[in-house]
Amino acid sequence: xxxxxxxxxxxxxxxxxxxxxxxxxxxxxxxxxxxxxxxxxxxxxxxxxxxxxxxxxxxxxxxxxxxxxxxxxxxxx
Numbered sequence: 001x002x003x004x005x006x007x008x009x010x011x012x013x014x015x016x017x018x019x020x021x022x023x024x025x026x027x028x029x030x031x032x033x034x035x036x037x038x039x040x041x042x043x044x045x046x047x048x049x050x051x052x053x054x055x056x057x058x059x060x061x062x063x064x065x066x067x068x069x070x071x072x073x074x075x076x077x
Contacts, residue, residue: 014069022058024076029054 032046055063062072 010068013065016070017073018065018070019073019075020058020062020065021075022061022077024059024074025056026059027054027056028052 029052030046030048031050032048034044035047036045037043038045054060058074058076062074065072
């Protein structure tokens with residue numbers, strides 16, 4: 001498909017009502033440095049440097065649909 005085809009599809013999405021049905025999630029991202037392996041189990045021990053949260057699952061899909069100009073209706077399961 002050509003770029004013009006994609007642009008035409010995006011224009012057709014504008015102001016359309018779209019239902020999203022799914023699990024509404026909150027994603028948590030953790031950045032850190034592995035300092036050692038735990039003596040209790042073979043898993044890394046992480047020194048956390050930074051944490052952030054973001055939309056996940058159906059919530060992320062609804063946010064993306066809204067950014068395209070459509071009107072999302074989110075139904076969480």
